[in-house]
Amino acid sequence: MELEKLRKFYYALSDEVRLKIISLLSKKGELCVCELQSFFGISQPNLSFHLRVLKEANLVRTQRRGKWVYYRLNEDNELLRANLKFINSLGLEVPEETACELT
Known part of the structure; x- marks a missing residue:
């Protein structure tokens, strides 16, 4: 089980986009999918x-608010x-900036 946890952790961090998402969430705290898509300019899929x-x-946590899903870092992940x-x-x-209609 611990080996699988470690494998998933390092796989998740093996991509520059995912590293940037982690950095951005660390800086901003919490962002909705709309904001993340605006920041990165990549397709929704x-x-x-x-x-x-x-x-x-287990690097991020989610919370649904209405039609939006918000992401934040899982600070409990050692x-x-x-x-x-x-x-x-x-x-x-x-x-630094977002063009999301929520902000």
Whole structure:
């Protein structure tokens, strides 16, 4: 079981888009799917895939509010806590602005 948890964790962090999502959520706290899609300018199916990988690795938590799903980091994940400072130090370009109609 622990080996599978570790495998999912490192698979989730093996993609630059997912690393950027982690960095962005670390910086912003919580974002809806609409905001994430606006930040990254990728298709909804592509974004959904990346978010699903992060969720299956227990790196993010979700909360549905009406028709929107909000994502935030799972601060209870010890592997994420141990690696977050390093992830944020990578200097990944994370967009500052969003064009989401919610903001």
